[in-house]
Amino acid sequence: MENAQTDGMGTAAPGALGSVDAVGQALESQRYVADRGLATAIYLALRLPKPLLLEGEAGVGKTEVAKTLAAIAGAPLIRLQCYEGLDVSHAVYEWDYSRQMLHIRLMEARGAAQEAAPADLFGPQFMIKRPLLQAIETAEGAATPVRLGDEHDRADDEIDAFLLELLSDWQLTIPEVGTIRATRPPVVVITSNRTRELHDALKRRCLYHWIDYPTLEKELQIVATRLPGTPERLALQVCAFVQALRRHDLWKVPGVAETLDWTSALLALGVEELSQPEVPASLGCILKHQDDVQRVRSGLFNELLTEVTEASPIPAAPGVVVRDTPVR
Numbered sequence: 001m002e003n004a005q006t007d008g009m010g011t012a013a014p015g016a017l018g019s020v021d022a023v024g025q026a027l028e029s030q031r032y033v034a035d036r037g038l039a040t041a042i043y044l045a046l047r048l049p050k051p052l053l054l055e056g057e058a059g060v061g062k063t064e065v066a067k068t069l070a071a072i073a074g075a076p077l078i079r080l081q082c083y084e085g086l087d088v089s090h091a092v093y094e095w096d097y098s099r100q101m102l103h104i105r106l107m108e109a110r111g112a113a114q115e116a117a118p119a120d121l122f123g124p125q126f127m128i129k130r131p132l133l134q135a136i137e138t139a140e141g142a143a144t145p146v147r148l149g150d151e152h153d154r155a156d157d158e159i160d161a162f163l164l165e166l167l168s169d170w171q172l173t174i175p176e177v178g179t180i181r182a183t184r185p186p187v188v189v190i191t192s193n194r195t196r197e198l199h200d201a202l203k204r205r206c207l208y209h210w211i212d213y214p215t216l217e218k219e220l221q222i223v224a225t226r227l228p229g230t231p232e233r234l235a236l237q238v239c240a241f242v243q244a245l246r247r248h249d250l251w252k253v254p255g256v257a258e259t260l261d262w263t264s265a266l267l268a269l270g271v272e273e274l275s276q277p278e279v280p281a282s283l284g285c286i287l288k289h290q291d292d293v294q295r296v297r298s299g300l301f302n303e304l305l306t307e308v309t310e311a312s313p314i315p316a317a318p319g320v321v322v323r324d325t326p327v328r
Contacts, residue, residue: 051188056211059255075143136182251289
């Protein structure tokens with residue numbers, strides 16, 4: 001992102017991502033189906049540059065945005081998978097204590113231990129760099145990395161504070177070393193499933209975009225793009241079934257990732273339509289809670305199957321032939 005006004009990303013061709021349309025086309029080239037709103041948010045995040053905070057339900061494609069941007073630029077993806085208890089030693093850096101102890105023993109053997117300065121023990125050779133620090137230390141000539149903070153909401157509130165200095169000034173302060181500044185701001189994508197509210201100070205430093213569950217037409221387009229060999233009838237039935245399933249009160253509503261998993265599984269089973277007897281046994285691809293599986297198998301499956309198979313024609317998404325259905 002050194003030349004954010006033109007290309008916005010490390011090794012991307014100059015001007016290749018110089019407009020919202022160009023971003024949409026680049027995403028499409030990597031088989032990521034994005035609407036205009038998401039393409040605009042990505043373009044602005046690259047151009048300004050600012051971190052991009054993506055929220056939405058699990059499985060709607062938030063993480064895939066960062067992976068796709070890294071693929072477009074041919075850049076490394078530096079991923080920080082967040083979890084409860086994540087602290088600075090796992091997010092930013094930690095000291096290699098075993099190497100430090102060996103160094104102290106060596107200095108003692110040489111009789112130089114009392115002359116040791118703090119820099120002798122807290123230098124770069126003893127530092128283990130974690131994702132946040134790796135993201136701002138880009139080697140000269142290397143592609144600007146894409147830094148993904150995945151499922152940030154699963155981490156404790158303290159992790160929000162770790163990010164404030166980085167996201168506002170593209171720098172990190174390490175007490176033993178000082179302030180380390182990025183020569184080029186990384187591309188930063190933060191995802192959240194909203195299991196907790198992120199701190200307002202963190203949100204102020206980011207551009208924000210909510211990724212919702214797709215419409216039927218968009219989900220059909222996603223299936224056609226990611227699984228191009230899928231029969232049109234099966235793709236329609238799977239997408240319409242999942243769309244209808246999302247209207248019901250389930251423990252875990254299936255996302256787009258589950259739609260793709262189920263379609264792949266049905267293709268592997270040789271299924272051509274949902275009325276075939278093998279289909280109920282594959283519901284574990286889209287339902288991740290036993291109560292949901294039992295509820296669907298006990299009668300809801302047949303109800304939704306009837307609704308899906310009795311649908312009439314609707315306009316097709318690009319490259320997809322579909323039929324009308326009341327499930328939206």
